Amino acid sequence: MANQITGRIIEIGQTVQIASKNGGSSFTKREFILDATTYDPYTGERSEYENVIPLEFSGDKCTELDRFNQGDVVTVSFVLQGRSWTNQDGELKRMASIRCYKIEGRSGVSQSPQSAPVQQLAPQPTYHQPQDFPPPVDANGNAKDDLPF
Numbered sequence: 001m002a003n004q005i006t007g008r009i010i011e012i013g014q015t016v017q018i019a020s021k022n023g024g025s026s027f028t029k030r031e032f033i034l035d036a037t038t039y040d041p042y043t044g045e046r047s048e049y050e051n052v053i054p055l056e057f058s059g060d061k062c063t064e065l066d067r068f069n070q071g072d073v074v075t076v077s078f079v080l081q082g083r084s085w086t087n088q089d090g091e092l093k094r095m096a097s098i099r100c101y102k103i104e105g106r107s108g109v110s111q112s113p114q115s116a117p118v119q120q121l122a123p124q125p126t127y128h129q130p131q132d133f134p135p136p137v138d139a140n141g142n143a144k145d146d147l148p149f
Contacts, residue, residue: 006075006106007036010052015062030062031055034076055098064103077102 010033018027037051055076057064068074082096 002077003079004075004077005034005036005053006073007034007051007053009033009068009070009072009074010035011070012065012068027058028062029056029058030065032057032065034074053098055100057100057103061101064100068103068105073106075104075106076100 013031015028015030018029020026032055034053034055035051036053037049038047039045040047055078078098078100080096081099082094084092084094087093
């Protein structure tokens with residue numbers, strides 16, 4: 001099951017290159033902040049408990065954020081990743097990150113930075129009641145009833 005969250009983009013950071021400490025290839029990441037504070041379904045009031053989440057894209061997925069602007073409502077698919085290491089003082093440290101792999105505008109269509117797409121509603125199928133035809137009749141004008149009961 002995929003982890004997903006919907007919220008409004010508060011901030012989009014720049015793409016950052018992080019050099020490897022052991023001489024390997026550099027790491028690219030881009031962070032953004034999502035406000036996923038809930039609203040009461042009955043009153044529409046915003047919760048007093050804020051839910052502001054730092055998320056990130058990495059590698060070639062950093063460009064996914066180019067299609068969005070601050071204030072856009074999006075749904076983000078992500079995985080939780082963590083690691084541990086020992087620092088210079090011999091202390092065991094741990095960190096967790098929320099790595100995104102997909103982002104979509106609330107309507108399911110990615111938005112462009114120039115302008116939001118105009119939503120055109122697809123025509124809804126209409127249901128037509130069958131017409132009431134008179135029952136079939138035999139040669140004498142009597143209603144034909146071929147039901148077995």
